[in-house]
Amino acid sequence: MSEGKFIYLAGFGIEKRILLATAKNIREVFYSPVRFSYSSKPVSFGYDPVRKQYCAGKLLEYISRVYFPDMLKLIAIFPFDLYEEGLNFVFGIAQLGGTYAVVSTYRLFDPNERLYFERIFKEVNHELGHSFGLTHCKTLGCVMNFSNSLWEVDAKGRFFCEKCNKILPKP
Numbered sequence: 001m002s003e004g005k006f007i008y009l010a011g012f013g014i015e016k017r018i019l020l021a022t023a024k025n026i027r028e029v030f031y032s033p034v035r036f037s038y039s040s041k042p043v044s045f046g047y048d049p050v051r052k053q054y055c056a057g058k059l060l061e062y063i064s065r066v067y068f069p070d071m072l073k074l075i076a077i078f079p080f081d082l083y084e085e086g087l088n089f090v091f092g093i094a095q096l097g098g099t100y101a102v103v104s105t106y107r108l109f110d111p112n113e114r115l116y117f118e119r120i121f122k123e124v125n126h127e128l129g130h131s132f133g134l135t136h137c138k139t140l141g142c143v144m145n146f147s148n149s150l151w152e153v154d155a156k157g158r159f160f161c162e163k164c165n166k167i168l169p170k171p
Contacts, residue, residue, distance in 0.1 A: 005072035007128070009036040010063065012043055013079050014105055018120060022077065025121040029159060030128065030168070032072060043078070056082040056093040056102055064100045073131050075101040075124060082106070091123045091147060094130035101127035108153070119150070122158045134164050 007026055011019040016038055023034040046058030063076045075094075082090050082104040091108065094101035101124075108119040125143045137144035142161035147153045160168060 006035045006070050007032045008071050008074040010076040011038045014077050021117055029125050053083045054080040056084050056090050059102045077103050079105050092127040094127040096130050097133040101131045103127055119153050137164050
């Protein structure tokens with residue numbers, strides 16, 4: 001990873017322990033220091049009252065207004081149901097090869113807390129992978145597998161396959 005740079009993790013209306021656990025996951029997977037912030041205030045930006053969902057692209061635009069000189073990436077986690085045009089929902093979205101990414105916990109919930117957290121970690125790692133320039137991968141178990149259902153999220157791992165891992169920046 002880039003010397004002196006941090007992955008910033010922003011939580012909006014999610015439990016602080018999700019944020020802390022996700023920061024630990026990011027350090028383990030990306031070997032990057034993490035700085036995080038938490039806001040309990042709801043965000044109204046990007047809400048579509050007809051769909052009763054938030055537009056993921058508009059939330060991405062919202063967080064892209066934030067910049068820190070020591071920022072490598074910024075990923076925001078929201079508890080809202082997200083969509084993109086042409087899709088019923090998305091688990092997250094990122095700027096391919098860019099700086100910003102968004103993940104939603106809304107459809108990832110499970111009463112089994114371990115499974116719930118694991119799903120969040122997978123989607124955070126997936127979207128950060130996109131921000132580092134990775135596209136969807138067909139390698140069985142790779143976190144960069146496309147996920148359009150909880151079954152697909154559960155079927156993949158939280159780590160990158162050997163091929164994808166070679167593309168990621170090294171510490």
